[in-house]
Amino acid sequence: MNNSPIGVFDSGVGGLTVAREIMRQLPNESIVYFGDTARVPYGSKSKETVTKFSEQIIRFLKTKDVKAIVVACNTASAFALPEISKETDIPIIGVVDPGAYAANKTTVNGRIGIIATEGTVMSDTYAKVLKGINPELQVFSKACPLFVPLVEEGWLYDSVTYEIADRYLHDLMSYDIDTLVLGCTHYPLIRRTIQKVVGDDVTLINPAYETAKALEKVLVDNGLSAENRKAEHKFYVSDSVSKFRTFALGILPCSVDYVECVNMEQYSE
Amino acid sequence: MNNSPIGVFDSGVGGLTVAREIMRQLPNESIVYFGDTARVPYGSKSKETVTKFSEQIIRFLKTKDVKAIVVACNTASAFALPEISKETDIPIIGVVDPGAYAANKTTVNGRIGIIATEGTVMSDTYAKVLKGINPELQVFSKACPLFVPLVEEGWLYDSVTYEIADRYLHDLMSYDIDTLVLGCTHYPLIRRTIQKVVGDDVTLINPAYETAKALEKVLVDNGLSAENRKAEHKFYVSDSVSKFRTFALGILPCSVDYVECVNMEQYSE
Numbered sequence: 235m236n237n238s239p240i241g242v243f244d245s246g247v248g249g250l251t252v253a254r255e256i257m258r259q260l261p262n263e264s265i266v267y268f269g270d271t272a273r274v275p276y277g278s279k280s281k282e283t284v285t286k287f288s289e290q291i292i293r294f295l296k297t298k299d300v301k302a303i304v305v306a307c308n309t310a311s312a313f314a315l316p317e318i319s320k321e322t323d324i325p326i327i328g329v330v331d332p333g334a335y336a337a338n339k340t341t342v343n344g345r346i347g348i349i350a351t352e353g354t355v356m357s358d359t360y361a362k363v364l365k366g367i368n369p370e371l372q373v374f375s376k377a378c379p380l381f382v383p384l385v386e387e388g389w390l391y392d393s394v395t396y397e398i399a400d401r402y403l404h405d406l407m408s409y410d411i412d413t414l415v416l417g418c419t420h421y422p423l424i425r426r427t428i429q430k431v432v433g434d435d436v437t438l439i440n441p442a443y444e445t446a447k448a449l450e451k452v453l454v455d456n457g458l459s460a461e462n463r464k465a466e467h468k469f470y471v472s473d474s475v476s477k478f479r480t481f482a483l484g485i486l487p488c489s490v491d492y493v494e495c496v497n498m499e500q501y502s503e
Numbered sequence: 504m505n506n507s508p509i510g511v512f513d514s515g516v517g518g519l520t521v522a523r524e525i526m527r528q529l530p531n532e533s534i535v536y537f538g539d540t541a542r543v544p545y546g547s548k549s550k551e552t553v554t555k556f557s558e559q560i561i562r563f564l565k566t567k568d569v570k571a572i573v574v575a576c577n578t579a580s581a582f583a584l585p586e587i588s589k590e591t592d593i594p595i596i597g598v599v600d601p602g603a604y605a606a607n608k609t610t611v612n613g614r615i616g617i618i619a620t621e622g623t624v625m626s627d628t629y630a631k632v633l634k635g636i637n638p639e640l641q642v643f644s645k646a647c648p649l650f651v652p653l654v655e656e657g658w659l660y661d662s663v664t665y666e667i668a669d670r671y672l673h674d675l676m677s678y679d680i681d682t683l684v685l686g687c688t689h690y691p692l693i694r695r696t697i698q699k700v701v702g703d704d705v706t707l708i709n710p711a712y713e714t715a716k717a718l719e720k721v722l723v724d725n726g727l728s729a730e731n732r733k734a735e736h737k738f739y740v741s742d743s744v745s746k747f748r749t750f751a752l753g754i755l756p757c758s759v760d761y762v763e764c765v766n767m768e769q770y771s772e
Contacts, residue, residue: 272552273542278655280743283541383652386547394666401663474549502768 241300246274248419249306277351333441350417515543517688518575546620602710619686
């Protein structure tokens with residue numbers, strides 16, 4: 235048994251959809267969440283920059299005595315997971331592998347679509363992981379840069395969002411995919427609009443759900459699960475505390491009492 | 504005469520519309536441009552964070568021996584101009600004042616609209632400056648957070664962009680404005696779409712144009728103008744050099760040979 239918290243980080247607030255799944259599936263586990271709200275988004279930035287920011291965050295999370303780390307950001311998982319794993323000996327899992335394994339289990343015709351940020355698509359990480367699992371799979375990717383701002387604008391079930399989703403997904407649908415990975419943590423929030431565009435014959439994969447399941451396995455395998463108790467969650471951000479709290483309260487099933495602003499520059503090498 | 508360069512900075516690439524105007528109006532002046540592409544955007548972030556980033560950039564620009572600085576970002580101008588002016592003795596001008604003066608000269612009915620980022624609108628800086636010029640003016644503001652991602656997606660004259668602009672501008676138009684300030688450096692790139700929505704009776708104000716005129720006055724008044732010669736421009740960014748160069752070449756009337764990536768953390772206090 236180990237009651238230390240799980241470190242969860244994201245470029246901003248999107249990773250709260252992953253934190254929410256961990257809270258649901260692993261209610262005894264405390265979370266230390268970090269959202270890099272001063273430097274968000276990561277999805278349009280380079281591998282070098284995303285890796286540097288992620289390394290700083292790992293150093294910060296280590297000061298909070300976390301027993302495992304979840305990279306709750308597809309772009310950071312896609313670009314930086316190998317490098318940041320070198321920063322620490324504790325288990326560290328990203329969202330890409332769990333999402334890819336679930337997509338492989340789900341597909342019948344072997345044709346999988348990935349929608350994600352520009353960075354995640356450019357990295358080609360989902361395709362590489364999927365082909366590693368099964369070289370026969372065919373993977374089709376599409377960057378959807380307007381989805382995050384549409385979610386942040388709150389236009390979740392809007393005619394404009396539908397029109398933009400229709401445009402982004404048109405080519406993917408012509409490839410006859412039967413499985414679509416929501417490869418950015420914001421996308422589950424417009425899941426219904428995306429499902430309407432692709433139709434009920436395409437199964438949507440939410441890596442947040444799969445990542446929480448993968449985390450449970452890692453904790454059990456390493457004897458790191460917390461005992462039965464009331465978990466306590468703490469939140470850290472690099473920009474405004476109040477704006478984060480408002481958004482978090484709309485997503486999480488818990489109160490968001492402890493939020494602190496952190497100056498990330500002190501975690502540079 | 505002073506042949507030192509002008510420092511121009513922005514959260515990313517939007518400020519290139521201001522640099523372009525300076526190149527057009529002041530062809531002898533060399534520019535040192537800094538785009539904070541690792542931390543872009545500023546428009547959705549807090550005053551404290553935008554001010555801290557802007558102070559670091561001023562410290563960087565001072566190492567380049569600039570003779571004057573243009574804050575080519577509405578959010579940084581709105582939030583941080585007083586604080587960053589303390590960092591240096593050289594002339595420093597933002598884009599808000601020139602835009603506000605031009606709007607005051609243009610309006611006939613005294614009703615002015617401002618469209619800008621969330622940060623610029625929240626700061627209420629345009630309204631304060633305009634009321635300082637003429638207390639009788641009525642100012643109506645609207646944040647348009649989807650405009651920047653739409654411009655970066657390249658959907659400049661698109662039906663989706665028109666639909667979103669129509670939605671954002673609907674309330675502003677009901678206030679019978681006759682002048683509309685494009686209060687974010689990206690917005691001039693969708694100027695034609697905005698004009699189509701508001702109609703030809705509303706005059707659009709581009710602060711980039713006005714800022715270059717204001718810069719010329721500051722240089723002349725302080726005896727800082729460059730002699731007749733071929734100007735040389737250098738570009739610095741905090742993220743990927745190649746991505747910046749591609750975008751810059753689409754906006755600027757010059758070659759973009761010198762682009763260097765800078766680690767901004769070394770300019771922390």
